[in-house]
Structure formats: structure tokens, C-alpha cells
Amino acid sequence: MPAARTPRSRVSAWLTVLVAGLVAAIVVVGFWRPWATPAATVAAGAGDAAVPLTPAALELPENPTVLIFGDSWTYGSAAAAPTLGYAYVVAQLAGWTTIVDGVRGSGYLKPGIDGPDFGTRIAALDPALDPDLVIVQGSINDRKLPADGYRAAVDAAWDDLATTYPRAQIVILGPAPQVLPVEAATARIDRDLAAAAAARGWWYISPLMQDWITTDNYAAVIDTGIGRFHPTTLGHRYLAERLAAAVGALTR
Template identity: 65%
Template sequence: GVWRPWIPAPSTTPISAPADAASGPSAVIAPAPLVLPEHPTVLVFGDSWTYGSAATVPTLGYAYLLADLLDGETVVNGVRGSGYLKPGIDGPSFGERIAALDTSLSPDLVIIQGSINDRAQGVAGYREAVNAAWDAMAATYPEATIVVLGPAPHELPVGAATARIDADLSELAAARGWWYISPIAQDWITPQNYLDVIDVEAGRQHPSTDGHRYLAEKLAAALDELRAAPVTVAGGSETTPDE
């Protein structure tokens, strides 16, 4: 696939992910271009940003707005304060929440968002928790494409713990051949637009209603890029999608 700046450079020949991915994968697999039906069903799974915190009403959050931008349906599963290691305010950690998902749902796309909530949890067990959660999501919806949406900065400059989470998720996604979208690496939130996107007062550093609309538009545009990605074949040559 097209390797975005937030994904490590691929090897010349795609290879399988290492058996012990939790130990720190270095190999990457080129993901295939994103293919979605005309009116996709998208499960958006994440934390308070996915919940819609600080929007006038949660249903004005980015995950809900994404439905119209993709001309489809979004199923929103966001729990405030939740992370891969950290339990949330009104629900458990990611792994436990994935175990409780409706197995009858058949999403075309799963977006796993976040999370900055693991900043204080440290590195011990983090990659193992991520891999276990992702294994469970892939097993629950084996026909779905999974895209990982990394943490977005709630404050600037980006903290070291948030940057570490972003780097870990990027590397782990690359080892699986999954697309990874990094709002940090792509500068979605900058000093110039920070106060337009983030409600620093009543929203307690969550996106405002306008901020959620902006994030939905950025995410939809990023997904469109993944649809247009050329295919990388063994040996490093590329073929472009049919026009």
C-alpha cells in the first residue's frame, strides 16, 4: 500500500508478522487499499472522543457525523476514560468491552480510536493489551477491515506519553498490515487551530462541537486516501487502482 508518514518504511517484500508481536515488532506488512461498499456500516470504537464528549450533545460527536460523510451508518461505541489498560468512567477497558460487543453486527469497517487515557499506565503490559484487544476485535468481526485511529492531542505540545502511545500503535498496526491514521503525525491539531478544535474550559480539553465536525471531516478524508492507495506487490513494485 501507500506508506503514509506515520507508518514505518516497509521491507521490500511483505512478510508475516512475528509470532511474538508483543515483544516489539519491527517487520511490517503492506496493507491493501481500503475497499468499502456504497453504503458502509462502520463500527467506531474508542474513548470519550468517540463518545462525543464536549459536543453540544454526544450525537454531534465525530463518530456520529462520520456516517453522513461516508454515506453510510456508524455504530458508535465510546466509553469516557477508557483505554487499553485503563477502565473507563462508565465501562471497562478496551479488551473487556470488545469481549462484550454484539457478535451479530456485521460492520464493513471497524475504526479503533485512541487512547490518550493510557498515558499514566506506563509501558508495562501495554503492547500485550493492545495485541490482545486487536486479536479479539479481528476474531469478533473477521470479515471487517480494521483501521486504527491513533490518539489526538488534547494539549500542546504533545506529551511524551502520548507520543509513545502513538508510536507503539503505529508499529503494532504496521506489523499486522493494518492502516494506521495518526492525527499527531498529520498535524490535525496545531497551535493555530487548537482553540477552534478543543474546548479547554467547559469541555475539559475535549473537542468542541465545531471540533468534532472538523475531526469527522479529517477522518473521512483520510479514509478516502486509503481507498485510493496503490497496491504494493512483492519486490516493491506498485500498481495503481483501475480508473
């Protein structure tokens, strides 16, 4: 028995529907741009709709001064020497002068081993530093504390930071996973920080969403022994490379 054939008119109609569907999909993806950094949302007045706004490209001078503020990862924990930590190495890679302010164990809510919480530390920063760029890293250290009050602590700390350095451009570097799979509380912190940064029109870099640390490179990047789940020396260099590339991509 000969194979059944679809009438030519039906084939033409089916192709028309298919092409139309593909065009619509391309338009939707082009508008959504899942590969792009999420747009910030600017709060509108009462009765007005929120206006999406992509953060402005960073404008940095040649050899900028960059304050890198964070926790033990910024301190350089588990590197052969703290000065081999990512916050120091990125200066060599990117041509920056970095001012490194890392306190082990600290977070927006949690006091650290060598100093207080982020908000208290930011309030004590020297305005005379006058950096061109401030990068605030982390922190996973708040993951074991209740979520209540977290966003308020973040907003208060960032308000002080913007007031202390009104000329500086600010980039938020979210938490990176010290264990895989990523802990639910770490993912929640990442989402909270991303939303807070978007509300201000600040750039947010998410090592979680950008897969900086995966099952393929975890053993090389993270010291699970004496380093107590901090980056190895090679891991710190890898993080410095990723950070330099990420900031470079945001720079005019």
C-alpha cells in the first residue's frame, strides 16, 4: 500500500504556523535576553508602574583604586598566604590598586572572628580612602541565622557605604558555594542580595548563577581539609580571574 501523503495545502498551512511560532519565540527571547544581567527596578511613585533600568556601565580610570570588602574569602583564608587571596591577586591581573578589608566569619548579621558585622565595619570605614570602585563580597556566614532582619541589615549597610563614598561605583559580589550542592540558605542570600542591588541600580555578580564553582572544578578550587571549605591558592587565583573578567564585562 502506498504511503499516505499530506495534501500540499495542509503542508503549506503547517509550515506557515511553524514559521510564525519560531518568529514569535525569537522575539520573546530577544526581549527577555536570559543571557543578560537582570535589569534593576527603580521604585515608582504611588500609582505608577516600576520602571526597569539596566545599571550604567562602569567607568574606571586606568589603574583604579578598588576597595574590596568582605569576609574570610576576601581576607585570603586557606591561601598559602593571605596576600595570595583573590582580592590581592585580582590587582595584578586587572591593573588595580586594591584596598582589602576582609574579616573572617563576618556577615551582614553575623560578627566575625577579627571584627564586627558588615554594617558596623562599613560605618567605621575611612572616607579618605575615596575608591573609584567598591566591591562588596559575600557572605555565606549569615546562612545559619534567621532570614528575618537580613534585608534591613543589608539596606542599612549599603546606605552607609553610599554615603561614605558618594563618588565610588559599587558592585555587589554575591556568595560563592563552599559546598555542593549549594545550600538552600546560600541560594536565598544570593536572591536577596540580587534583589537589593537591583532596587538600587547596582551591578550584581552572582558566582552561583554564573556557575563559577561546579562539580567539575570543585576539588581544585575548594580546600575541604585544613582549609575548612575555603578556596585553595589556585582557587583564589581562579576567583580573581573570574572577578576581573566579570568587572571588565561591566566596564565601558
